[in-house]
Amino acid sequence: xxxxxxxxxxxxxxxxxxxxxxxxxxxxxxxxxxxxxxxxxxxxxxxxxxxxxxxxxxxxxxxxxxxxxxxxxxxxxxxxxxxxxxxxxxxxxxxxxxxxxxxxxxxxxxxxxxxxxxxxxxxxxxxxxxxxxxxxxxxxxxxxxxxxxxxxxxxxx
Amino acid sequence: xxxxxxxxxxxxxxxxxxxxxxxxxxxxxxxxxxxxxxxxxxxxxxxxxxxxxxxxxxxxxxxxxxxxxxxxxxxxxxxxxxxxxxxxxxxxxxxxxxxxxxxxxxxxxxxxxxxxxxxxxxxxxxxxxxxxxxxxxxxxxxxxxxxxxxxxxxxxx
Amino acid sequence: xxxxxxxxxxxxxxxxxxxxxxxxxxxxxxxxxxxxxxxxxxxxxxxxxxxxxxxxxxxxxxxxxxxxxxxxxxxxxxxxxxx
Amino acid sequence: xxxxxxxxxxxxxxxxxxxxxxxxxxxxxxxxxxxxxxxxxxxxxxxxxxxxxxxxxxxxxxxxxxxxxxxxxxxxxxxxxxx
Numbered sequence: 001x002x003x004x005x006x007x008x009x010x011x012x013x014x015x016x017x018x019x020x021x022x023x024x025x026x027x028x029x030x031x032x033x034x035x036x037x038x039x040x041x042x043x044x045x046x047x048x049x050x051x052x053x054x055x056x057x058x059x060x061x062x063x064x065x066x067x068x069x070x071x072x073x074x075x076x077x078x079x080x081x082x083x084x085x086x087x088x089x090x091x092x093x094x095x096x097x098x099x100x101x102x103x104x105x106x107x108x109x110x111x112x113x114x115x116x117x118x119x120x121x122x123x124x125x126x127x128x129x130x131x132x133x134x135x136x137x138x139x140x141x142x143x144x145x146x147x148x149x150x151x152x153x154x155x156x157x
Numbered sequence: 158x159x160x161x162x163x164x165x166x167x168x169x170x171x172x173x174x175x176x177x178x179x180x181x182x183x184x185x186x187x188x189x190x191x192x193x194x195x196x197x198x199x200x201x202x203x204x205x206x207x208x209x210x211x212x213x214x215x216x217x218x219x220x221x222x223x224x225x226x227x228x229x230x231x232x233x234x235x236x237x238x239x240x241x242x243x244x245x246x247x248x249x250x251x252x253x254x255x256x257x258x259x260x261x262x263x264x265x266x267x268x269x270x271x272x273x274x275x276x277x278x279x280x281x282x283x284x285x286x287x288x289x290x291x292x293x294x295x296x297x298x299x300x301x302x303x304x305x306x307x308x309x310x311x312x313x314x
Numbered sequence: 315x316x317x318x319x320x321x322x323x324x325x326x327x328x329x330x331x332x333x334x335x336x337x338x339x340x341x342x343x344x345x346x347x348x349x350x351x352x353x354x355x356x357x358x359x360x361x362x363x364x365x366x367x368x369x370x371x372x373x374x375x376x377x378x379x380x381x382x383x384x385x386x387x388x389x390x391x392x393x394x395x396x397x
Numbered sequence: 398x399x400x401x402x403x404x405x406x407x408x409x410x411x412x413x414x415x416x417x418x419x420x421x422x423x424x425x426x427x428x429x430x431x432x433x434x435x436x437x438x439x440x441x442x443x444x445x446x447x448x449x450x451x452x453x454x455x456x457x458x459x460x461x462x463x464x465x466x467x468x469x470x471x472x473x474x475x476x477x478x479x480x
Contacts, residue, residue: 011170012170012173012174013168013169013170013171013173013174014170016169016170016173016190017169017170020190020192020246022246023246024193024194024195024245024246025194025195026192026194027191027192027194028189028190028191028192029189029190029192030187030188030189030266031187031188031189032185032186032187032188032259032262032263033173033177033185033186034184034185034259034397035177035183035184035185035186036181037181037182037183037184037257038181038182050396051320051321052396053318053320053370053373053389053391055373056370056373056389059373081396081397088181089177089179089180089181092396092397093396093397100194102189102191102270102302102480103302105189106189106263106267109187110263113259113397116396116397117394117395117396117397118393118394119375119394120394120396120397121320121370121389121391121394121396122394122395122396122397123320123321123391123392123394123395123396124395124396125321135321135322135392135395136395137392137393137395138392138393138394138395139395142397145259145260191480207479208403208404209479210401210403210453210456210472210474212456213453213456213472216456238479238480249480250479250480259397270480273479273480274477274478274479274480275477276458276477277477277479277480278403278453278472278474278477278479279477279478279479279480280403280404280474280475280477280478280479281478281479282404292404292405292475292478293478294475294476294478295475295476295477295478296478299480
């Protein structure tokens with residue numbers, strides 16, 4: 001039930017361990033970490049910078065997390081999303097869900113990252129070694145991934 | 158590309174960090190940890206003991222991992238499965254997959270734990286506070302979860 | 315009314331944040347975008363392709379027909395690319 | 398032939414591991430199970446419900462009609478419950 005938006009890196013092991021510590025109702029913990037990678041499209045990627053909308057970002061992440069809590073029986077959940085400049089290999093985002101049940105932990109975690117990618121106000125700008133910058137375009141595959149989780153009672157968007 | 162069967166606990170953070178360290182082709186890392194939980198069915202669960210079939214266990218886990226590698230573009234994968242006596246709250250198993258792509262990391266990780274649960278020769282016996290023991294029965298929901306991943310070219314089982 | 319611009323909309327308009335007082339007939343998101351476009355220059359360029367623009371009113375996603383009024387915080391940005 | 402028993406099959410038979418020399422007509426997994434059941438006692442009890450038993454021959458899952466031969470390692474166990 002925690003959302004954090006921060007510039008600094010996070011300690012993956014510490015975050016995950018804290019999520020289930022002392023809770024004996026947790027049977028499964030699923031987590032996803034997104035990292036900056038060297039991409040075929042931008043072979044000379046030097047870094048990327050994530051801009052966000054302070055205030056609305058936290059509000060949207062909290063709403064996404066509340067939706068996951070409403071849909072699945074979760075004992076704990078966590079979203080940590082960084083902003084600012086990051087180089088290849090650095091961690092960008094962590095989502096994690098703990099549940100009594102393996103399937104719930106998996107589905108809720110998958111849902112969180114899919115929805116986050118289409119709803120949380122973050123924008124990536126890539127910086128090449130030659131100094132150029134390029135705003136990353138939204139991908140239709142992300143919309144398709146998020147659409148899987150739509151239900152009939154969701155408001156149209 | 159690593160499989161370990163061990164009695165001792167594992168350091169989740171260290172395992173995950175090592176999996177992607179220095180690899181700038183990884184865009185997503187998905188992991189699942191199974192833990193011993195207090196269950197409604199056995200409210201006085203004191204501990205469980207996992208028995209396994211040394212030799213065949215490693216062989217099956219390596220085959221399951223190779224299958225995931227064949228199906229998805231993975232940069233790294235890991236299965237750590239404990240045996241022996243464990244109390245509620247303890248970690249039992251870790252599966253993790255790193256890929257350039259988020260969907261591949263999620264699906265491969267989900268596949269690993271689902272297949273492992275129906276193919277790897279481990280057996281759980283529960284121990285109650287009153288001293289009784291009970292062999293856990295296989296669940297049809299685990300078979301159903303694994304069946305999702307069957308393909309036409311899989312041998313019948 | 316407070317306007318916020320993010321990502322390339324900030325670059326093209328040359329503006330991160332501004333206070334504006336549109337005329338009274340500007341009552342919807344679509345009308346606000348047209349009024350901003352009418353300023354010309356970077357604003358006209360940034361707002362030329364409406365399919366590339368998302369709008370939030372008071373930190374909630376809004377559609378072209380949704381109302382805007384004095385005192386609102388209205389943000390303009392491209393489709394999100396976090397995660 | 399080396400036989401291994403796991404989980405409650407080990408408890409019911411009272412045996413973790415044994416070397417056996419079944420008669421020559423025992424050529425399949427099903428025939429081996431019937432021969433073991435014929436020993437009576439804990440073996441008869443453990444092998445009564447064949448749907449509750451899985452068999453591996455030389456560490457590969459095997460079906461009732463699959464062959465067994467001298468020198469094989471044959472393991473008997475219930476459906477797996479790891480993870």
